[in-house]
Amino acid sequence: AQTVTQSQPEMSVQEAETVTLSCTYDTSESDYYLFWYKQPPSRQMILVIRQEAYKQQNATENRFSVNFQKAAKSFSLKISDSQLGDAAMYFCAYRTFNPHYNTDKLIFGTGTRLQVFP
Amino acid sequence: SQTIHQWPATLVQPVGSPLSLECTVEGTSNPNLYWYRQAAGRGLQLLFYSIGIDQISSEVPQNLSASRPQDRQFILSSKKLLLSDSGFYLCAWSQSYEQYFGPGTRLTVT
Numbered sequence: 009a010q011t012v013t014q015s016q017p018e019m020s021v022q023e024a025e026t027v028t029l030s031c032t033y034d035t036s037e038s039d040y041y042l043f044w045y046k047q048p049p050s051r052q053m054i055l056v057i058r059q060e061a062y063k064q065q066n067a068t069e070n071r072f073s074v075n076f077q078k079a080a081k082s083f084s085l086k087i088s089d090s091q092l093g094d095a096a097m098y099f100c101a102y103r104t105f106n107p108h109y110n111t112d113k114l115i116f117g118t119g120t121r122l123q124v125f126p
Numbered sequence: 127s128q129t130i131h132q133w134p135a136t137l138v139q140p141v142g143s144p145l146s147l148e149c150t151v152e153g154t155s156n157p158n159l160y161w162y163r164q165a166a167g168r169g170l171q172l173l174f175y176s177i178g179i180d181q182i183s184s185e186v187p188q189n190l191s192a193s194r195p196q197d198r199q200f201i202l203s204s205k206k207l208l209l210s211d212s213g214f215y216l217c218a219w220s221q222s223y224e225q226y227f228g229p230g231t232r233l234t235v236t
Contacts, residue, residue, distance in 0.1 A: 043224070051214055
């Protein structure tokens with residue numbers, strides 16, 4: 009079974025600085041998707057960025073980028089030019105797909121709480 | 127554009143009472159629908175998923191059940207709530223490889 013591990017319960021960063029959140033996963037599949045979700049105090053889960061495992065190029069969305077190391081099963085999130093609004097819980101998630109049932113499931117890590125200081 | 131609604135936003139219920147949480151999606155048809163639960167300070171746990179009307183799969187044996195009476199409506203229910211049912215319940219929809227979440231329902235069982 010697939011597992012997702014986030015080993016940093018809390019991280020902090022100064023405004024305008026860069027921070028990296030870590031995520032590792034375990035799977036025997038060769039093709040899959042990985043995601044980072046942000047959960048602000050409102051608790052709604054917001055999709056930040058996705059990465060397709062078959063793509064070697066790291067995904068980028070504005071100030072957010074990932075470092076995807078498939079062989080190491082590592083998927084870290086880098087936030088550049090951190091802003092106060094980036095303060096939230098960040099969850100790494102692995103998508104497992106079952107074509108027989110035509111469904112997909114997200115397996116989440118336990119999250120990293122990011123604090124941003126002015 | 128697609129939107130997803132959940133209600134109620136918050137709910138306080140006594141132990142042993144019934145539960146009904148509703149999720150509806152607009153702007154899409156035949157989505158996959160999901161119910162997740164998030165305990166305090168924890169990640170999300172998938173409870174149920176549905177690929178179509180009356181097609182429900184359960185991930186975790188528990189005190190809860192789900193139904194999908196209409197294409198874009200997903201309901202989470204319980205006949206008798208337990209204290210351990212407290213948590214934050216999130217509904218999500220998907221039509222490809224990304225899942226999009228609703229605003230959630232905070233349930234407190236007293």
